[in-house]
Amino acid sequence: MISLKKEETNEIDQEEEEKRYLLDLMKMQNEALKRIYKNTIDNEKNINPKGR
Secondary structure (H helix, E strand, C coil), X not given: CHHHHHHHHHHHHHHHHHHHHXXXXXXXXXXXXXXXXXXXXXXXXXXXXHHC
């Protein structure tokens, strides 16, 4: 019974670690998308200043 609880604890710890890893990946993707969006807007402003 004790070994079962230890296995459950290990599984929970592993799941939490995977969640943190996935959250970090999502944060990095979000930051990359923000940069891409900002660069796109900046490039459009440089190509068509003041809506020309």
